[in-house]
Amino acid sequence: MIELENGVFMEQVETFAKRHQWSVVRDMLLLLEPADIAAILAEVSEELLPLLYRVLPKEPAAEVFVEMDPEEQEVLIKGFSDTELKEVLDELYVDDTVDLIEEMPATVVKRILKHTDPQTRQSVNEILNYPEDSAGSIMTTEFVDLKRDMTVEAALKRIRRTGVDKETINICYVTDPSRHLLGLVSIRTLLLADDDDVIEDIMETNYISVSTMDDREDVAQYLSKYDFLAMPVVDKESRLVGIVTIDDAIDVMEEETTEDFELMAGITPTDKPYLRAGVIETVKSRIPWLMLLMLSATFTGIVINGFEDKLAACSVLMGFIPMLMGTGGNCGNQSSVAVIRGLSLNEIDFSDIFRVAWKEARVAVMCGVMLASANFVKLLLIDRWLMGNADLTVLVALAICLTLICTVFCAKVVGAMLPLLAEKIGLDPAVLAAPFISTIVDVLSLLIYFRFATALLGL
Amino acid sequence: MIELENGVFMEQVETFAKRHQWSVVRDMLLLLEPADIAAILAEVSEELLPLLYRVLPKEPAAEVFVEMDPEEQEVLIKGFSDTELKEVLDELYVDDTVDLIEEMPATVVKRILKHTDPQTRQSVNEILNYPEDSAGSIMTTEFVDLKRDMTVEAALKRIRRTGVDKETINICYVTDPSRHLLGLVSIRTLLLADDDDVIEDIMETNYISVSTMDDREDVAQYLSKYDFLAMPVVDKESRLVGIVTIDDAIDVMEEETTEDFELMAGITPTDKPYLRAGVIETVKSRIPWLMLLMLSATFTGIVINGFEDKLAACSVLMGFIPMLMGTGGNCGNQSSVAVIRGLSLNEIDFSDIFRVAWKEARVAVMCGVMLASANFVKLLLIDRWLMGNADLTVLVALAICLTLICTVFCAKVVGAMLPLLAEKIGLDPAVLAAPFISTIVDVLSLLIYFRFATALLGL
Numbered sequence: 076m077i078e079l080e081n082g083v084f085m086e087q088v089e090t091f092a093k094r095h096q097w098s099v100v101r102d103m104l105l106l107l108e109p110a111d112i113a114a115i116l117a118e119v120s121e122e123l124l125p126l127l128y129r130v131l132p133k134e135p136a137a138e139v140f141v142e143m144d145p146e147e148q149e150v151l152i153k154g155f156s157d158t159e160l161k162e163v164l165d166e167l168y169v170d171d172t173v174d175l176i177e178e179m180p181a182t183v184v185k186r187i188l189k190h191t192d193p194q195t196r197q198s199v200n201e202i203l204n205y206p207e208d209s210a211g212s213i214m215t216t217e218f219v220d221l222k223r224d225m226t227v228e229a230a231l232k233r234i235r236r237t238g239v240d241k242e243t244i245n246i247c248y249v250t251d252p253s254r255h256l257l258g259l260v261s262i263r264t265l266l267l268a269d270d271d272d273v274i275e276d277i278m279e280t281n282y283i284s285v286s287t288m289d290d291r292e293d294v295a296q297y298l299s300k301y302d303f304l305a306m307p308v309v310d311k312e313s314r315l316v317g318i319v320t321i322d323d324a325i326d327v328m329e330e331e332t333t334e335d336f337e338l339m340a341g342i343t344p345t346d347k348p349y350l351r352a353g354v355i356e357t358v359k360s361r362i363p364w365l366m367l368l369m370l371s372a373t374f375t376g377i378v379i380n381g382f383e384d385k386l387a388a389c390s391v392l393m394g395f396i397p398m399l400m401g402t403g404g405n406c407g408n409q410s411s412v413a414v415i416r417g418l419s420l421n422e423i424d425f426s427d428i429f430r431v432a433w434k435e436a437r438v439a440v441m442c443g444v445m446l447a448s449a450n451f452v453k454l455l456l457i458d459r460w461l462m463g464n465a466d467l468t469v470l471v472a473l474a475i476c477l478t479l480i481c482t483v484f485c486a487k488v489v490g491a492m493l494p495l496l497a498e499k500i501g502l503d504p505a506v507l508a509a510p511f512i513s514t515i516v517d518v519l520s521l522l523i524y525f526r527f528a529t530a531l532l533g534l
Numbered sequence: 535m536i537e538l539e540n541g542v543f544m545e546q547v548e549t550f551a552k553r554h555q556w557s558v559v560r561d562m563l564l565l566l567e568p569a570d571i572a573a574i575l576a577e578v579s580e581e582l583l584p585l586l587y588r589v590l591p592k593e594p595a596a597e598v599f600v601e602m603d604p605e606e607q608e609v610l611i612k613g614f615s616d617t618e619l620k621e622v623l624d625e626l627y628v629d630d631t632v633d634l635i636e637e638m639p640a641t642v643v644k645r646i647l648k649h650t651d652p653q654t655r656q657s658v659n660e661i662l663n664y665p666e667d668s669a670g671s672i673m674t675t676e677f678v679d680l681k682r683d684m685t686v687e688a689a690l691k692r693i694r695r696t697g698v699d700k701e702t703i704n705i706c707y708v709t710d711p712s713r714h715l716l717g718l719v720s721i722r723t724l725l726l727a728d729d730d731d732v733i734e735d736i737m738e739t740n741y742i743s744v745s746t747m748d749d750r751e752d753v754a755q756y757l758s759k760y761d762f763l764a765m766p767v768v769d770k771e772s773r774l775v776g777i778v779t780i781d782d783a784i785d786v787m788e789e790e791t792t793e794d795f796e797l798m799a800g801i802t803p804t805d806k807p808y809l810r811a812g813v814i815e816t817v818k819s820r821i822p823w824l825m826l827l828m829l830s831a832t833f834t835g836i837v838i839n840g841f842e843d844k845l846a847a848c849s850v851l852m853g854f855i856p857m858l859m860g861t862g863g864n865c866g867n868q869s870s871v872a873v874i875r876g877l878s879l880n881e882i883d884f885s886d887i888f889r890v891a892w893k894e895a896r897v898a899v900m901c902g903v904m905l906a907s908a909n910f911v912k913l914l915l916i917d918r919w920l921m922g923n924a925d926l927t928v929l930v931a932l933a934i935c936l937t938l939i940c941t942v943f944c945a946k947v948v949g950a951m952l953p954l955l956a957e958k959i960g961l962d963p964a965v966l967a968a969p970f971i972s973t974i975v976d977v978l979s980l981l982i983y984f985r986f987a988t989a990l991l992g993l
Binding site for chain 1: 564565567568569690693694697698703704721722725726740742758759760761763780781784785787788791792794795796798799800801807808809813814816817820821823824825827828829831832834835836838839842845846849850852853854855856857859860861863864865867868870871872873874875876879881882886889890893896897900901904905908909912923969972973976980
């Protein structure tokens with residue numbers, strides 16, 4: 076509902092702002108969720124932005140701040156007084172502070188670190204030290220920890236006392252004095268238990284944790300697979316250092332999916348939304364692959380040129396090159412996408428390579444034969460008989476259709492195997508998808524075509 | 535860790551099962567999460583499956599049951615006595631029962647409905663009545679509802695009393711006597727409030743809800759955008775009828791993403807994991823698009839055949855056809871994928887069509903000029919000078935490079951516009967992606983190529 080009226084809403088906000096009726100502006104903005112307020116602020120002028128932001132009460136203001144894009148965050152921070160900056164920073168969770176620091180230019184970072192309290196600064200620095208795609212880099216260090224010998228009553232008291240600063244209280248973590256993770260207990264379990272039950276007796280000891288260095292994509296997959304709301308992150312000595320919450324996991328999943336889509340289309344991934352990325356930036360992310368693929372098409376050129384004289388002698392063959400290459404490309408694409416998606420959902424892994432190959436081979440034979448049969452009938456019925464193309468003899472049709480069968484077979488097997496091999500050697504399988512596979516399949520299909528043409532037509 | 539040892543673990547389980555050491559088997563299985571136990575059960579023989587399932591205690595058994603694939607669920611149900619079936623069904627949440635019923639054959643469904651209690655049966659039937667992709671179809675009717683005049687203490691008591699049967703207690707919903715939704719209150723707010731605070735004063739009245747008929751994909755996007763753990767679903771009269779929880783939203787997001795990937799590769803979406811889908815099924819999901827696209831390649835054939843004589847006269851032109859079509863296809867692909875992804879993340883919508891067109895046009899001109907320049911240099915330096923291809927005159931190179939610029943432009947604009955238009959007329963934008971766009975771009979690039987060749991080379 077809000078989406079539809081965004082334009083009207085914006086206008087009204089701007090009108091009231093012009094009239095300096097700030098309390099009306101505040102009441103209007105507070106009708107929205109933080110993410111929507113951030114979207115509104117992204118659209119207003121740079122002068123209006125800090126004015127609108129300042130009408131918000133402290134707590135929603137911090138929530139809105141977290142939802143904003145780095146560009147607007149930077150504008151705001153530059154306009155903040157030291158006190159204002161400190162107020163916002165105090166409201167942020169550690170992982171949000173880390174995200175902010177990662178996006179800001181060095182001078183702004185310095186100012187931010189100066190105004191965070193020493194304990195947060197230490198946590199921030201720790202998290203910043205983990206590699207970019209690791210579990211450690213997306214975790215938060217603000218979780219509820221309980222002791223094994225507490226009663227439920229004491230635990231609830233502790234949650235009430237400290238919970239306000241924690242990112243989630245839905246899952247609490249039970250640790251020993253040296254911070255080793257002993258088990259977990261959900262707020263639900265706590266509430267449904269008796270007041271004098273002891274944590275040790277009701278906690279789940281059979282939990283799943285990840286290590287700080289694990290791939291963040293795997294962590295997100297675990298959270299999704301096991302329907303968890305949060306996942307504990309432990310260091311090499313099995314000490315609990317943080318948790319990854321479901322909302323951050325969802326962001327990771329969306330980012331990784333976008334990355335897969337982009338790689339598969341030959342785009343270098345960026346993390347900017349489509350309309351946010353400038354023209355130069357977009358060109359930069361697209362041109363390298365286009366260039367590479369264009370130059371690699373030289374091979375198809377060489378194959379065709381090598382066959383030039385024979386093609387000139389039997390010119391009817393020429394018109395079917397795009398169809399053969401296209402169908403090969405589409406077949407390879409289907410298989411590679413199916414395998415890449417299976418890999419990222421952890422439905423298949425490298426050990427399944429023979430099952431995948433065997434499946435694709437059978438699918439390929441069936442698809443190939445069906446396509447070739449349909450094409451054979453179409454060639455003779457429509458092209459030869461109906462449209463009177465006398466050059467299109469039965470032998471020519473046969474050459475085309477045999478090529479189709481072999482091309483489909485090669486395309487499907489290559490398309491399914493390449494992503495698996497990429498995964499094995501540690502590349503992102505999506506890199507080897509559509510564009511690459513169709514370049515390989517193009518050359519293969521031409522070689523097969525000319526081979527059959529030479530043999531069958533005696534060229 | 536579990537993944538790596540899956541094979542060994544399985545073997546051990548099977549060995550102990552053979553020796554009828556069921557308590558050992560049970561203890562081993564209970565080390566795992568329900569999703570992992572389900573994965574193990576999917577691998578064992580049909581005889582062993584019910585035996586292993588029966589060693590599990592009632593509650594984990596139900597959780598494992600929910601995680602299993604329909605094939606194994608059917609095997610189990612068919613082997614269940616009526617009492618066993620009732621026991622499992624009693625443990626399931628309403629939305630899980632709905633999922634089960636949707637997957638089972640009619641005879642099994644009849645038996646399931648016979649053994650669910652009347653109230654659940656009514657909820658199940660209600661949910662089954664919503665269209666397949668609606669919010670209503672994925673919601674659960676088991677949520678915690680509170681009254682506005684309750685104290686926090688009374689509310690917590692109510693949660694303790696009824697919470698065990700609810701899918702989540704993290705968010706509670708405040709309704710009036712005619713079930714209109716008044717507000718929501720999180721368990722965190724309840725715990726951090728004073729015992730004698732009144733719900734009315736602490737509840738969030740400025741909430742977002744969806745309607746039963748809203749698209750389930752939009753609901754999932756809302757949950758992700760606003761970082762909610764659950765979202766209320768209301769009927770036309772604004773009465774609260776259910777909630778959608780974050781774990782179900784994640785499943786929807788994954789399914790919809792897989793569907794996008796499949797559509798973009800010309801595969802009819804199925805909801806079976808890659809290795810689960812049989813060969814015939816896979817062929818069925820792939821062959822229609824291949825057939826359609828193969829036949830539509832007839833157009834490229836017609837264009838080439840119409841130009842046959844002139845191509846024969848200047849045969850050097852032929853070798854560059856695949857490169858031109860390929861580059862056009864890659865360019866169109868990049869734009870369409872970027873736009874499709876933006877659409878599904880709600881970053882862009884139809885009203886942005888002019889901004890998108892203007893951006894793509896500028897990107898296209900820059901990419902086109904860069905690709906053409908690189909190609910021009912390569913043609914004259916490598917093909918003509920180094921490889922001594924005398925046919926490749928400056929005019930031929932010019933024809934190729936001008937074609938490249940125009941093709942890239944058309945491809946990028948067509949690639950970006952088609953998904954937006956598809957969205958506008960209510961089609962899934964992904965349907966019009968890669969395969970279709972490259973067919974259109976293929977024809978366009980040939981027409982442009984032959985036009986430039988005729989004009990420049992006087993053919």
